Amino acid sequence: MVRTKHIFTLICLLMVSNSLHGQPIWLSNRIPADAERSIKPAGMHHLASESKGRGKVKIVQWLMQGERVEDAAYFVQDSTTIEALVFAPSGKKVEHKLDSLNQRTILSFSNPEEGFYNEYVVIKKVSGDTLYYAIAKGELLNHSCRNGHAHVREMMPYKVYPQSIPFEIVRKRMVHEDFHYFVSSGEEISYSILLNGEPANGILTKLSTEKGWINSRRTDDSGEVSFQFLQDYFTPWQEINNREEYTYVLFAKTTIPEIGVFEGLPYNYIKYTASISDAYRPAKTFYQSMFWSIIVLLLTTIGTILAVYYYRSRRNRPFKEIIFDEAN
């Protein structure tokens, strides 16, 4: 007899079996409510971290599945090949752990170096005559002002690893960007899509933000695509918080004809899906005002000049440094 729970399981299985074909994967920073208590947001970018004592932390990331940030589900590991790669800012490979706990897939690693850590989770499966190659990327910045800003300029440029990661999305740096930069609503951010290390044109990309706004574009001849982050929500005045961070993910996918064998199964095409996830903040113009600052500057300048003028014009009046108390 078909019971509700059977139907439920079937639906779940269907959802799971769709995992590779329909739903792209991406890495998330947000700590689920029932996570271990030792995991807290830490550091400048509020990355989920687990304190290991003596000042050492481990960064923790969850693998999500789904195009919409708010509705994405936690990826549950099954028999498909899944591996993770983490590179330190110096380019060396870093030890990491890819666990499956409570129906969630968790990637964790230590980040003692200053700079950008590149983390990738790769899932490969052959289905039909296509190799489905899914890459979830996160570029996490580790920086503490205590360590000074001596080498910021050298560590700013992004790194790519075409040997290990054939299809990659990178966020292009702004002109004056340094470690204290945050993507903000209102800004136009450019991304570059690289296929085997070369910029690829005509790739379909999709930007999906936590606040619900989604947009789709193709890359141009130089392999670049730009999105202007829009802010179409209005927070009540009392709840404005310029430090609030929202997640966004940029997805890209492309299919190329290539013949090969993977785990004993032949394929003629490779379908790459890549994602890069990061955080963005509310627009600066939402809470910063240059107009009011000019008003303050003008008022103070004029006020001080007038004060000095009146003070100097009292030259002819008698000296008053000693004033006697007239009380009886």
Added chain:
Amino acid sequence: MTMINDLDRFERVKKSGSIHYAMEAKKCIADIKDEVHSQLSSMEYFYDIMENIIHEPESSDTEEKVIASMCIHVPVELIYAAGARPVRVCGGAYATDQVGADFLPAKTCPMVKSTAGALYLGLLPGRVKPKLVVNPSSCDQKKKLGEVVSGFDDEFYLLELPPNKDTEESREYWHRVVKRFAKKLESVTGKRITRRNLKKAIKLVSTAQGRYRHFHKLRSQAPVIFGKDAILITNAFFFDDLARWTEKLDELNREMELRIEKKKHVVHENAPRILLTGSPAIFPNLKLPILIEKMGGLVACEEYCSSSRMLTDSIAVDEWFLYDMIPAIADRYLKPSTCPNFSPNEDRIRKILSMIKEFNIDGVVYQSFTGCQLYDMESITVGKAMDEINMPTLYLESDYNPDDSGQLITRVEAFLESVKNK
């Protein structure tokens, strides 16, 4: 008050006064050149103008305005900038002293009497007729003189000097006084004090001060000039044309440098080096330094307001605008001043001690005029300081009367002996 009402009699007193004054000047120069003589050719210019101090000038520049001053606290830079010439009229002649004694109290300081007499008779250096006589309220005798002689032809202006130079209030007060004085000068001469002419005046006086400092340094290096000549030079500064004075002093400096190189000294190695301080030696009353040097001593340096005190401090201006130049001038005439009218006057003792070290002094001669309460009182504090360093000091009281030279000779001789034997 017995001023001379009869015009005839006035003219006679004036004539006899001028003759006696001229005779005193001549005698003083003769005494300087007598026996012990520096024999510096550049000194001839100074002997010349000092000897003719009271002569009618050949050509008088009627355009020129003269402002008379009675003290070193009058800012001469302002006077130059206002287009006038400053002449210091502190009197040194016995002839005018006697005239002044007629209408001033008996115990008045001889310099004040002499100045009063000179002003009354119009016998000022170079026979100048000042448009204004500026009288700083430094010592009370001088201060009161202004009131007493207010019936004279000349206009008197009291420059209010504070009795203390350390506090902020006194400095602010003095700045206000000097600014008001500058305005007064402008109205007297009719010429405005501008940035340019004040800067020129400051640099002019500063150059003279520079030359004098060099002169002072040369004196400390070797005994190539007598103290009486040095005092004569600064007395010439009272009324001489500044540019010419500076040039002549420059010549003298060069001659002295040559002498130092050739080691041509005016006294023997072990001649006692004396520091003179106290009431100022004003030409022609140079009997004390002349006497000391006649007796074999050397006046190596003086701490007189008719000598080094006039010219050793200089003005530093930060911004060459009137708002900074005038306070800079005011500060220079107040802060480093070692005049005993300021109380406390630690700076004078420190200056004397530093001069003793610099000039290698063997003995100090402290002279005060009869009736000079300020220098008399300070002889106590200075005396204590001298005792602490075991410096032999001679205290003298004298006035302009030439008759006390006998007594002076005895005391000076004895003092020099005791210094030599130390």
Added chain:
Amino acid sequence: MKRIKQYIDQANLSRFRTYFQILAFVVIVYGGYLGINIGDKTPAFACPYSPGSSGTCYLVAVQHGLHLEWSSLFGFRGLALLTGLGTFVLFFVVFNKAWCGFVCPFGTLQDWITKLRKFFGFRFSRYDEASFKKLKIIKYVFLVLLILIPLAMSNSFFGLPKVSDDMSAPFCQICPGRTIAPLLVGDTSEIFVDFTNKTTMVMSVLGLIFTALFFVGSFFKKRFFCFFCPMSALQYMFSKVGVLRLTKNGDNCTRCGNCSRVCDMGIASIADDIVSTNAVVDDCMMCFKCVEACPEPDCLDVKVFKGNIFSSTSEGFFKRYGESELADQSKK
């Protein structure tokens, strides 16, 4: 050797200082673009908010470094604080307070604003004695606050709640350097009022008020901001072990007051104090204008350890302040 010393003693040090300041300004404000890096323990206002800055003001390290809990203070991070302080002191003692007078770009800016004021002929302002004594304490207040507030952000003082994170780098938020240094490279991004919450509003408005005061104040008073600078207060604590020294020989001093009258900061003790040998006080920025203005030989000396490199001389004084052409002076 004597000729060299004579040349230096009579030189116009102020003119040399103007050129040196221009060079230091270019190196510090724009040097970042040329790849110059003088480190993050700079004893001058090299503001990291500016993208062209070639160094970082040490106060930034102090404020960020003290943002830790008491327990960390006694551990590795506390040691890092000490080594940071040691590096700062090593940088500092080479020039002593001359970092302020010769190197700091904001000191240079104020000197240029002073030149502008002179161009227009406006009179400068001075503090009277009583105000001077009261106002100089403000720099110590700033220093204490910029040390305590970061500590109060991580720890609870006397059971009071921790200070909010919006007060992070409190002095940087109110410092005129934060708004002005980026302006110098064409970046206006630090000029804003932050309306997020009351704390950010107050701090950003204070920062703008101080910026306006910086310009107006230094227009009317020479080196207005330096009087209130906590870096000056911090530096003074280590000034005694400086390599470069400014000494006074009180016996040669006539108390003419030339030194304190040309002093940009208005320090009276340089003239009035005839007892101490070390003439550097907490306000002094070692510009050496006082040494140039002193007519007494060997009264004020600039020393490296015990050897004089620049002394006050009367020849030097007259060369700088006195000389005039005598030729055209015979008839005034």
